[in-house]
Amino acid sequence: MEQICDDLEAEHAALDCEVERLSEEQWDTPTPAEGWSVRDQVSHLWFFDLKALLALNHPDEFVADAVALMSEGGGGTEASVRPGREITGEAMMTQWRDDRASLLAAARAKDPSARIPWYGPAMGARSFLTARLMETWAHGQDVADALHVDREATHRLRHVAHIGVRARPFSYANRGMTMPEVEIHVALEAPDGGTWAWGDRAAIDSVRGPALDFCLVVTQRRHVADTALDIDGHSAREWMSIAQAFAGPPSNGRTPGQFTGR
Secondary structure, eight states, rough: OOHHHHHHHHHHHHHHHHHHHTTTGGOBOOOSSTTTBBHHHHHHHHHOOOHHHHHHHHHHHHHHHHHHHHSGGGHHHHHHHHHHTTSSHHHHHHHHHHHHHHHHHHHHHHHTTOOEESSSSEEHHHHHHHHHHHHHHHHHHHHHHHTTOOOOOTHHHHHHHHHHHHTTTHHHTTTTTOOOOOOOOEEOOOOSSEEEEESTOHHHHHHHEEHHHHHHTTTTTSSGSSSSEEEEEEEHHHHHHHHHOSSSOOOOOOTTTSSSOO
């Protein structure tokens, strides 16, 4: 739990470095997510970190709040960008830094075995925080793409990759598809030169390549055709074409050739 919190804190800091010198005009730079600016991306993270804090400290209040938010439609998307559009980028960052510090303090004090309510099934505390890290990294990628910033691949990608692998059944169920009962071996090149692996090594179907590329695909920040992933087998190729590590309705992600740089 401490390691996950440390890594989430580091992911927050990495995004800070991307935006800390932006002018108010630059906060409105469009990102690859249609209709969303850099300001909107950060506002979205701030908004749901506050919801995460509510879920940790006051789960019953969160459940009632979630029902109200989901009744608005759009999964809270519009509600999440509204706060950032009402204040300056600098003010938003100041408030988000304070609020995410409160989130991490609450998380560090939480029993790792506790179940935390969220938008869908409740999650274990460790998985809950890992999902916040994945969201921070993915939206940070949108910001980096918009600002043409190169981001360093770090060990924190393992959290994102793990969610991506575990979300294979969700990727199918979310589209009303039946997942084939085929084992897929995933072997990824870690930033430090090691290997991260999931699944049976003897599986016929496999996904191999840079961990960064896999994370970009499962968070739909790159089209699989624009990566160096080596995908063998029909089931593996099908999965990578629909992979979705984040909650929400099915999304098609990026088109081939869109934002292929780092």
